[in-house]
Amino acid sequence: MLCINPPSLAAHRYFRSIDVDETREKVSKVYCSHRLDPIGGTGRLDAWQNSLALDRISVGMMSYGAEVEIDPGCLEDFYLLMLPVAGSATITSEGKSFRADRATATLLNPTDPVRMVWDQACTKAMVRIERDALEQQLAILLDKPIRAPVRFATTMPMEGTVAIWWQYVAALMGELDRTTPARATTRQLEALLLTNLLETQPHNYSEALQRGGCAIAPRHVRLVERYIEDHADEPIDMARLVAVSGVSSRTLFEGFQRFRDISPMAYLRLTRLRRVHEELTSAPLPLGVADVASRWGFYELGRFAGQYRSLFGETPSETLRRRAS
Template identity: 30%
Template sequence: MSVRSDRHTAGSSQPPALQSMALRETARSGTDLDELSEVLSTPNAAIKMTAERNTSIAYRCNFISVGDVSVADCSYEGTIVGQRDGVIDRMTIFLPTEGNMSFGGRREPIYSVPGRGVILEPRDASGISISGPRRHLCMFIDQAMITRRLTHMFERTISGGIDIHPDIDLTAGPGLVLQQLVSTLHSGLSGDGPLQGSPLAVNSLREAAVYLLLEACSHRYSEELARPAPAPAPRHVKRAIDYMREHITEPLSLDDIAAVAEVSVRTLQQGFRQFRNTTPMSYLHELRMQALHRDLLECDGKQSVAEIALRWGFIHLGRLAAEYRKRFGELPSQTLKR
């Protein structure tokens, strides 16, 4: 049996970010392994599920997607193995309540058992093995969302994986809270759940789960996040940033920016290194990348990527595409088609 339904939480009185937040629920159950393979596959990473030694299997999966985060409640009977072809573009968190599961992709297998959550980055889950009866909650977070949050927290561009530690204790502390957040999201959005009428609450729960992962789990940027926040930027750095924002579409030079900030080029560079951990021109480049991304999302379809890119000073489209994909997790043309 298969059930699929799409729901939208848009409303004219909501902020634009929430008006565009579409809710989609997909429920599948049965014994057909080809259908299970289809459910667990993504556009860029198909997976083939098979039953070990031709044993009987059964599954029940309920996926709910809202924006760039999805949650799921899945249960399996029997022994099922799968091999993924390709790399998924999201972080996956498994929060089991019953049964065993293992993942291949790293040097050593990663095991998921009740009380022990598993966090997988895109390249960590090329193969899976499920020993039923198995039940788990899942949370999927687009890799682009992870990099956007870190970029916002550090005020500089973050790209690539974050090397997060794959294990998280679900019996206490952050892991227990994370499991409760995901459970609340899924039960509140499933069917006619009460969260469907409260997109602000949904957004808060999504954000809480993502920031909990980034702030409570060990990864490449944990030590930097634990340091005290930097002191407020001095006046000349603020003047420079304000000038960049006001004249972002103009061909600015380092000398221009330093003159407006009323300091020497060297002093301006030192200020940005100390208080923004970057250079003035890299900061300007980041502002333009963010503006380009926003315009691509809001475009009415009447402009091309090249036209929008040129508006923000990006001439070399090939170079831009590679950098944009690193920054936002997709090509400019993919953002334009949303």
């Protein structure tokens, strides 16, 4: 077992409290509504939380300072990954209970009811991943829409690639303790964490990813991916991507086909479609589909709508209507 020691994120203190109701209210704002009950004590806590929200993920450290039972039900719109760095917790999900400690992290799925008991010494590193963000990243890797929710294995034994993933988290938290990265850098770090999680932790699409040959891509593929993520709203052609990659067009194309099962320009299209979807689901209303599409380089609206529906399972106008309902 590899021992991971994430920094405390002391530069991002969120709250400290001895009051149960105040603690419940504060934690609910970061995660979700839940029941919080101290066990067998005075009803007082010594709770604290340090937390920072990025674009698509949030990282934090927290402790209740007392033995507590937490019942959030279903998380619904986010995944929650937790690694005890002190103490332990008992997690109950789908009728099964297991112990979480420094040797075993946990990953809670949005659709599974969950209940937790943290012991008095329990302190956890926590990563919240937005459900839409993870599903969109998986859709990009598979180059097809996600028809069913991504369901991960709940336990994460701290060995091999799982421990390496948590090392990435610890490194990110250390960087955030020192400085606030630029938005482009943040997106790159988030994409790295999402992709590595999908390639590391078993889930119901793991076999499909393996069939797609989704291994760690060579440097020239990752360079182009980062460039596309950072410049998706700008005019980009194949010649520009070849220049960014530093290799020939044939080598670049073959690299994307082998490691992403997709061409570089198709990757650009999927990235732009994801950005349109993000804007339609989160930007302030009112919004016009044509305006959003053209902002991300889509001018043939009929073809764009078909591509969007193929990826997200609904038309852009349906996305807007669902949001307004």
